[in-house]
Amino acid sequence: MDNGASSYRRFLDGDEAAFDDIMRELFDNLVFFIYRYVKDTHAAEDIAIDTFSDLVVHKSRYNFKVTLKTYLFMIGRSRALNYIKRRNHIVMTPLEESMKADDCSSLEDIVLADTRARVINSAVDRLPDDMRAAVHLVYFEELSYEQAAKVMKKNKKQIDNLLYRAKKELRTILGKEGELLL
Secondary structure, rough: OOOHHHHHHHHHOOHHHHHHHHHHHHHHHHHHHHHHHHHHHHHHHHHHHHHHHHHOOOOOOOOOOOOHHHHHHHHEEEEEEEHHHOOOOOOOOOOOOOOOOOHOHHHHHHHHHHHHHHHOOOOOOHHHHHHHHHHHHHOOOOOOOOHHHHHHHOOOOHHHHHHHHHHHHHHHHHHHHHHHHH
């Protein structure tokens, strides 16, 4: 799938199953991204559902100039920030455990991977909000710098600078712990 654009075109042409394909492909990543802002699983799911419902209700808003994934993340970020404004405080959360036990060959691998994830999550959580969001979008969601820039309403150079400073800050935060991760 080309990040959902072809499925969305099929949906616009009347293929209801195409929207299910889009949901299956992008929903979990969108919820995970929104969760980093709102720190509430149920709220993140609700915001993601609202974001997808925007595609159904306002079909003409998406103009295919950016990927559908980027468009959804832009809407999701905006709605997450609106939600936070209503809550009156900003809180970010550590990354969820994304590794499955089936991926590891032994208990030792599981423990080491869990330790690495906790150390990295703790370090990423200590970054300023913009750096944290840039790291999440580029390294965890695998968006390009251009796509991340559109989601964060910045330019490509600003994203590059944020990631450079984030890496530098992470090296400082991780220190000796970071050497153990290698």
